[in-house]
Amino acid sequence: MAFLETVKSLITAGGFFAPSVPVHITRAPGRLDLMGGNDDYTGGLVFESTIREATWAAAQLRSDELIILKNQTATDAGWQGDITIKYTDIPDDAAVRNFANSSPSIRWTAYVLGTLYYLKKKFPEQIKTGVQVYMESTVPLNRGVSSSAAIEVSVMKAAAAAYGIGLAGIELALACQWVENVIAESACGIMDQIAVVAGKEGFILPLVCQPCLPEPLIELPNELQIWGIDSGVSHQVSGIEYEAARAAAFMGYKIICDWEQIPVAVDHRSDIERYTDSRWDGYLANLSVSLYHEKYEPILPLKMSSSEYLAQYEFHVDPYTPLKEGVNYYIRANTRYAAEENYRVQLFSELSRGASLAPTKRAFKLMGELMYESHYAYTQCGLGAKATDFIVELFRKEGVENGIYGAKITGGGAGGTVAILAEKSASDVVQRVFEKYAQAGMGDPYLFEGSSDGADAFGILTING
Numbered sequence: 001m002a003f004l005e006t007v008k009s010l011i012t013a014g015g016f017f018a019p020s021v022p023v024h025i026t027r028a029p030g031r032l033d034l035m036g037g038n039d040d041y042t043g044g045l046v047f048e049s050t051i052r053e054a055t056w057a058a059a060q061l062r063s064d065e066l067i068i069l070k071n072q073t074a075t076d077a078g079w080q081g082d083i084t085i086k087y088t089d090i091p092d093d094a095a096v097r098n099f100a101n102s103s104p105s106i107r108w109t110a111y112v113l114g115t116l117y118y119l120k121k122k123f124p125e126q127i128k129t130g131v132q133v134y135m136e137s138t139v140p141l142n143r144g145v146s147s148s149a150a151i152e153v154s155v156m157k158a159a160a161a162a163y164g165i166g167l168a169g170i171e172l173a174l175a176c177q178w179v180e181n182v183i184a185e186s187a188c189g190i191m192d193q194i195a196v197v198a199g200k201e202g203f204i205l206p207l208v209c210q211p212c213l214p215e216p217l218i219e220l221p222n223e224l225q226i227w228g229i230d231s232g233v234s235h236q237v238s239g240i241e242y243e244a245a246r247a248a249a250f251m252g253y254k255i256i257c258d259w260e261q262i263p264v265a266v267d268h269r270s271d272i273e274r275y276t277d278s279r280w281d282g283y284l285a286n287l288s289v290s291l292y293h294e295k296y297e298p299i300l301p302l303k304m305s306s307s308e309y310l311a312q313y314e315f316h317v318d319p320y321t322p323l324k325e326g327v328n329y330y331i332r333a334n335t336r337y338a339a340e341e342n343y344r345v346q347l348f349s350e351l352s353r354g355a356s357l358a359p360t361k362r363a364f365k366l367m368g369e370l371m372y373e374s375h376y377a378y379t380q381c382g383l384g385a386k387a388t389d390f391i392v393e394l395f396r397k398e399g400v401e402n403g404i405y406g407a408k409i410t411g412g413g414a415g416g417t418v419a420i421l422a423e424k425s426a427s428d429v430v431q432r433v434f435e436k437y438a439q440a441g442m443g444d445p446y447l448f449e450g451s452s453d454g455a456d457a458f459g460i461l462t463i464n465g
Contacts, residue, residue: 003027003058003136004461006134007463011463016068016132017060017134022060022462024059024158026057026153026155026458026461027057027455028055028455029052029150029199029453029454030050030054030139030150031051031195032048032049032228032410032417032419033410033411034421035344035348035374036191036341037413038245038337042283043282043283044209044285045207045208045285045346045349046345047204047348047349048194048204049203049204049226050195051145052452053138055153055154056135057135057155057157059132059159062130063130064130065087065088065130067084068132069083069133070135073136074108079106080103083109085099087116087120087130090113097110099113100183111152111155111180112151112155115159115179116133116155118156118178118183119165131163133158137151142416144230144410144412145230146195148180153173153193156176156179168197168456170214172456173198174211174270177190180192187246189209192411194214195207196454199451200454201453204218206349210283218353220356224422226419226421226451227448228417228420229434229437230417230446230448231415231445232442232444232446233443234416240324240327241383242413243321244327244329245334245382246321247321247329248331248334250318250321251304252334253280253284255299255301256287256300259296264277264317275318284335287339289339292335297332304331306329309329310323330381333380334381337380347366351370355367364421367406371408372392372408375388375389375407375409384409385413387442388417390442392407395418398429398433403423403425404422404426404429405421
């Protein structure tokens with residue numbers, strides 16, 4: 001309601017929004033990665049929840065070719081929140097990237113101008129005029145809860161509605177992933193975008209990332225609740241730790257394919273460039289855990305430099321993580337993670353489905369143990385962080401006797417947020433751990449509690465000026 005009142009206040013003669021012209025309002029929440037984290041780009045199953053915090057966008061068509069953006073959250077953060085540009089100033093991918101990268105103060109425009117450019121590129125017949133967009137967000141930035149996906153989805157859905165374009169579901173999520181990969185140059189998978197599009201309050205979204213196959217939503221058992229604690233340690237999908245872990249997984253995939261003499265080639269079926277093969281379709285998650293350990297782990301190096309790898313294997317099969325000199329790529333650990341995490345998430349998903357019908361503490365304990373295993377695997381991949389390790393250890397010490405079943409680092413790792421699975425009655429325990437962490441001085445924490453509807457469930461609110 002507060003956002004709606006703000007939009008109404010901006011509808012005045014000579015104001016930001018013109019009277020008597022429809023304004024289309026959308027909302028996209030952030031997401032909490034309960035399980036799956038870094039196996040989305042290798043085609044694994046992920047298990048995602050939405051959070052209460054969200055990004056709001058309001059879009060209105062113009063009669064000229066101008067794009068006018070007003071991002072109140074960017075202004076509040078000390079960045080340049082007001083932007084005016086013409087569609088003709090961003091004729092191609094490179095122009096959008098160059099504009100967004102021209103100053104740190106307008107870097108956020110990659111996620112917004114990128115969505116508008118995508119719409120113009122894909123739907124040229126519907127987009128004949130400019131648009132103005134107002135945005136606000138309560139999703140914390142760089143904390144592993146998909147602040148970028150929330151702004152991409154909210155803006156693209158609002159602008160598409162203004163232009164009379166029906167964009168929803170998988171199509172909307174894939175479009176926003178394209179923006180993040182190609183324009184923002186962040187090597188994310190699809191899980192962030194589809195979670196904030198298709199999530200629902202009180203439910204978890206299982207998703208097979210091949211490339212985007214949502215499964216029926218799962219309602220958590222009544223006894224359980226999910227929390228998140230932002231460690232206060234900044235996480236970035238474009239950070240070197242995440243990029244190195246992702247690249248190492250694809251290096252392992254190529255090594256295995258070469259060992260099996262299976263050709264790897266570019267897959268031209270999607271706008272999002274990727275490589276594929278005839279056996280696993282380009283997805284390491286399709287490699288079974290037992291076969292990985294029996295046949296392939298012994299042939300994988302513990303680590304390699306980019307020059308060592310390219311000298312033996314010729315080319316890198318992930319277009320979004322260019323190999324860099326001076327970086328150690330932990331190939332064995334990250335390839336193992338791709339197979340094992342997909343297996344863990346499948347177990348977690350089936351336990352969740354069963355527990356929603358016939359809840360047992362044994363199922364809850366097993367779910368929690370899978371979370372702890374997943375957390376440790378992040379460390380093996382080079383994606384751990386002292387702050388998130390400390391939070392997880394605090395919850396582990398509280399134990400099942402205090403209603404705590406599991407905790408793990410989320411998303412891209414290397415900082416960011418910890419997800420917690422606990423009994424609803426354990427809210428005081430969660431608060432106590434939160435306060436202990438805050439007092440430790442390792443970061444300025446934030447507590448995520450509760451969920452909310454995704455962008456599609458919220459829909460589009462239209463007011464007529």
